[in-house]
Amino acid sequence: xxxxxxxxxxxxxxxxxxxxxxxxxxxxxxxxxxxxxxxxxxxxxxxxxxxxxxxxxxxxxxxxxxxxxxxxxxxxxxxxxxxxxxxxxxxxxxxxxxxxxxxxxxxxxxxxxxxxxxxxxxxxxxxxxxxxxx
Amino acid sequence: xxxxxxxxxxxxxxxxxxxxxxxxxxxxxxxxxxxxxxxxxxxxxxxxxxxxxxxxxxxxxxxxxxxxxxxxxxxxxxxxxxxxxxxxxxxxxxxxxxxxxxxxxxxxxxxxxxxxxxxxxxxxxxxxxxxxxx
Amino acid sequence: xxxxxxxxxxxxxxxxxxxxxxxxxxxxxxxxxxxxxxxxxxxxxxxxxxxxxxxxxxxxxxxxxxxxxxxxxxxxxxxxxxxxxxxxxxxxxxxxxxxxxxxxxxxxxxxxxxxxxxxxxxxxxxxxxxxxxx
Amino acid sequence: xxxxxxxxxxxxxxxxxxxxxxxxxxxxxxxxxxxxxxxxxxxxxxxxxxxxxxxxxxxxxxxxxxxxxxxxxxxxxxxxxxxxxxxxxxxxxxxxxxxxxxxxxxxxxxxxxxxxxxxxxxxxxxxxxxxxxx
Numbered sequence: 447x448x449x450x451x452x453x454x455x456x457x458x459x460x461x462x463x464x465x466x467x468x469x470x471x472x473x474x475x476x477x478x479x480x481x482x483x484x485x486x487x488x489x490x491x492x493x494x495x496x497x498x499x500x501x502x503x504x505x506x507x508x509x510x511x512x513x514x515x516x517x518x519x520x521x522x523x524x525x526x527x528x529x530x531x532x533x534x535x536x537x538x539x540x541x542x543x544x545x546x547x548x549x550x551x552x553x554x555x556x557x558x559x560x561x562x563x564x565x566x567x568x569x570x571x572x573x574x575x576x577x578x579x580x
Numbered sequence: 581x582x583x584x585x586x587x588x589x590x591x592x593x594x595x596x597x598x599x600x601x602x603x604x605x606x607x608x609x610x611x612x613x614x615x616x617x618x619x620x621x622x623x624x625x626x627x628x629x630x631x632x633x634x635x636x637x638x639x640x641x642x643x644x645x646x647x648x649x650x651x652x653x654x655x656x657x658x659x660x661x662x663x664x665x666x667x668x669x670x671x672x673x674x675x676x677x678x679x680x681x682x683x684x685x686x687x688x689x690x691x692x693x694x695x696x697x698x699x700x701x702x703x704x705x706x707x708x709x710x711x712x713x714x
Numbered sequence: 715x716x717x718x719x720x721x722x723x724x725x726x727x728x729x730x731x732x733x734x735x736x737x738x739x740x741x742x743x744x745x746x747x748x749x750x751x752x753x754x755x756x757x758x759x760x761x762x763x764x765x766x767x768x769x770x771x772x773x774x775x776x777x778x779x780x781x782x783x784x785x786x787x788x789x790x791x792x793x794x795x796x797x798x799x800x801x802x803x804x805x806x807x808x809x810x811x812x813x814x815x816x817x818x819x820x821x822x823x824x825x826x827x828x829x830x831x832x833x834x835x836x837x838x839x840x841x842x843x844x845x846x847x848x
Numbered sequence: 849x850x851x852x853x854x855x856x857x858x859x860x861x862x863x864x865x866x867x868x869x870x871x872x873x874x875x876x877x878x879x880x881x882x883x884x885x886x887x888x889x890x891x892x893x894x895x896x897x898x899x900x901x902x903x904x905x906x907x908x909x910x911x912x913x914x915x916x917x918x919x920x921x922x923x924x925x926x927x928x929x930x931x932x933x934x935x936x937x938x939x940x941x942x943x944x945x946x947x948x949x950x951x952x953x954x955x956x957x958x959x960x961x962x963x964x965x966x967x968x969x970x971x972x973x974x975x976x977x978x979x980x981x982x
Contacts, residue, residue, distance in 0.1 A: 450624050483631050486620035490584050494749050495777025497617050498802045523791045536800040563794045614748015615896050643897025657925045660965045666938040668900045718892050751899050754888035758852050765885050 448479040449546060449554040453577060457546065457556060458487050460576030464569045465489060465560070472560035472569055473500035476546070479553050481508040489560070496559035502536055503543030503557030503570075509534060511552055514543030515567065542566030544574045582613040583680060583688040587711060591680065591690060592621050594710030598703045599623060599694070606694035606703055607634035610680070613687050615642040623694070630693035636670055637677030637691030637704075643668060645686055648677030649701060676700030678708045716747040717814060717822040721845060725814065725824060726755050728844030732837045733757060738829035740837055741768035744814070746822045749776040757828070764827035770804055771811030771825030771838075777802060779820055782811030783835060810834030812842045850881040851948060851956040855979060859948065859958060860889050862978030866971045867891060867962070874962035874971055875902035878948070881955050883910040891962070898961035904938055905945030905959030905972075911936060913954055916945030917969065944968030946976045 449457075454476045465472040471492035476484045483504075488497060506514050518539035520527040531537045541563040546554040558570040588610045599606040605626035610619045617638075622631060640648050652673035654661040665671045675697040680688040692704040722744045733740040739760035744752045751772075756765060774782050786807035788795040799805045809831040814822040826838040851859075856878045867874040873894035878886045885906075890899060908916050920941035922929040933939045943965040948956040960972040 451621060454621075480628070482622075482628050483620060484622050486617060487585060487588075488616075488618050493778050494614070494616050495774070495802050495805070499798070502801055518796055522796065529797070531797040531800040538801060539797060540795055612748070614746070614750060616748060640897070644895050661942055662920055662924065663931070663933040663941060664901070666933040667904055667940060668897050671897070719889060722889075748896070750890075750896050751888060752890050754885060755853060755856075756884075756886050762882070762884050 449476065449484055451485065453580075454485040456580060457573040457577045458485055461556065461558060461569050461573030462487065462489060464572035468561075468565060468568065470561035470565050470569075472558050472566070473497050474569070474573070475500040475504040475557045477504040477508050477555050477557075479508075481505050481555075484554065492560045499538050499559040500542070500557040502538040503559060503566075504555045505534070505557070506537045506539065507543035507545055507555035507557065508552070509537070511545065513541065513545065513567075514539055514557070515541035515563070542570055544570040546574055546577050548577070583610065583618055585619065587714075588619040590714055591707040591711045592619060595690065595692060595703050595707035596621065596623060598706035599692075602695075602699060602702065604695035604699050604703075606692050606700070607631050608703070608707070609634040609638040609691045611638040611642050611689050611691075613642075615639050615689075618688065626694045633672050633693040634676070634691040636672040637693060637700075638689045639668070639691070640671045640673065641677035641679055641689035641691065642686070643671070645679065647675065647679065647701070648673055648691070649675035649697070676704055678704040680708055680711050682711070717744065717752055719753065721848075722753040724848060725841040725845045726753060729824065729826060729837050729841035730755065730757060732840035733826075733828070736829075736833060736836065738833050738837075740826050740828035740834070741765050742837070742841070743768040743772040743825045744822060745772040745776050745825075747776075747820070749773050749823075752822065760828045767806050767827040768810070768825040770806040771827060771834075772823045773802070773825070774805045774807065775811035775813055775823035775825065776820070777805070779813065781809065781813065781835070782807055782825070783809035783831070810838055812838040814842055814845050816845070851878065851886055853887065855982075856887040858982060859975040859979045860887055863958065863960060863971050863975035864889065864891060866974035870963075870967060870970065872963035872967050872971075874960050874968070875899050876971070876975070877902040877906040877959045879906040879910050879957050879959075881910075883907050883957075886956065894962045901940050901961040902944070902959040904940040905961060905968075906957045907936070907959070908939045908941065909945035909947055909957035909959065910954070911939070913947065915943065915947065915969075916941055916959070917943035917965070944972055946972040948976055948979050950979070
């Protein structure tokens with residue numbers, strides 16, 4: 447059981463709608479159960495540097511099965527996971543990566559980058575909720 | 581003048597339709613004028629290793645403004661561009677990367693991977709033609 | 715619309731003149747709208763390690779459409795973008811990367827490295843202003 | 849004794865003049881005695897993928913103190929340096945990288961990419977000869 451391309455497109459559409467509603471151009475990446483890229487969209491005028499960040503956020507969330515912001519709380523200087531970002535070819539540990547769940551089971555993750563981290567998290571959550579409730 | 585997300589989605593849809601018509605699950609990547617990723621789709625059951633290959637094909641086509649298969653003809657042992665694949669963090673020089681043109685100007689490229697190289701090229705071309713004629 | 719080689723050379727000359735005026739040997743990199751390298755100059759006796767830093771500063775500024783020092787304010791321990799530097803093959807988030815604008819539109823960026831970060835920023839700004847006012 | 853930025857600029861100008869004369873847009877990179885980048889210019893409309901290739905050609909020439917095409921003769925399947933391109937973060941072993949000599953001593957190298965390998969070599973040689981004779 448993993449995410450289908452149709453599901454990924456529906457999640458991305460929900461995320462894009464939220465991004466448009468709050469007026470921020472976003473990069474939106476979705477990975478499957480195996481943390482492999484399933485889909486990606488860069489909205490017009492979204493930051494070029496956020497292509498890589500959105501993909502890394504989706505992967506980071508699935509790598510550790512938690513929202514990326516949770517990892518960032520643990521990776522600070524003096525924290526238990528200090529500088530974990532050096533692993534896996536580079537992690538992103540600030541908010542914007544959120545798990546995708548189906549019937550309580552993790553089937554992938556969405557990563558969003560392009561605005562403030564609060565906006566990124568809000569848009570990623572909108573995508574994830576459209577999936578869970580869809 | 582570069583490709584928009586709506587154009588990228590339309591191109592991807594045309595490519596996916598061709599892939600479905602020939603019965604092969606494909607990875608489809610689109611880059612813009614600056615060779616930066618604009619969109620990506622992995623059809624269900626498409627090869628995982630083709631995620632990276634499709635993206636590299638799209639970038640390679642835009643890097644040198646020609647279809648990827650043309651580069652491969654020149655990069656063989658004894659050829660003038662032997663081992664050019666070692667540049668730019670890794671190129672893919674077999675067919676499946678095709679330029680996207682608007683009013684005769686190059687505005688991006690599409691890379692497809694998942695089938696035989698002939699099938700990859702056929703699907704990429706279907707996407708490119710839908711753009712040119714759209 | 716992107717930066718031309720003649721514009722890049724004029725910007726570099728202005729930056730070099732400022733660097734000479736303050737007595738510091740600088741590395742000066744310019745990228746275009748797509749964050750691809752357009753020109754680079756290492757002044758005599760400038761730090762070797764600053765070749766890569768100046769290029770990364772120019773790319774970082776264009777990746778997020780802001781001066782590099784602004785990113786560094788947000789990427790500190792406890793900050794919202796902590797360790798963002800792990801993305802995009804390595805970012806540089808201290809001052810010295812400045813956007814290049816033409817008629818209000820971003821067309822590239824300049825990155826400078828070789829002195830203190832204040833000096834780097836001063837020299838990059840001198841280059842950018844010569845472009846805007848040129 | 850290494851190459852100065854003024855010398856690098858003079859070499860680049862000679863190379864650009866030759867490129868314009870033969871009607872090809874080129875990427876032109878110059879490295880110093882230590883194989884570290886000294887200057888780089890991407891002419892308007894030159895291939896994006898040739899940024900990296902021109903830099904790698906200049907470095908490859910200086911790494912082994914011979915024109916890049918000479919290395920390519922040895923790196924073919926069955927040859928004594930088969931696949932040497934895997935070293936040093938990626939070499940380019942086809943023509944276009946040429947040594948820069950002063951009073952018979954190697955002080956750097958020039959790498960050119962953007963046309964056929966014969967054109968690349970011709971333009972690199974024009975730059976190198978302007979230096980030797982300058």
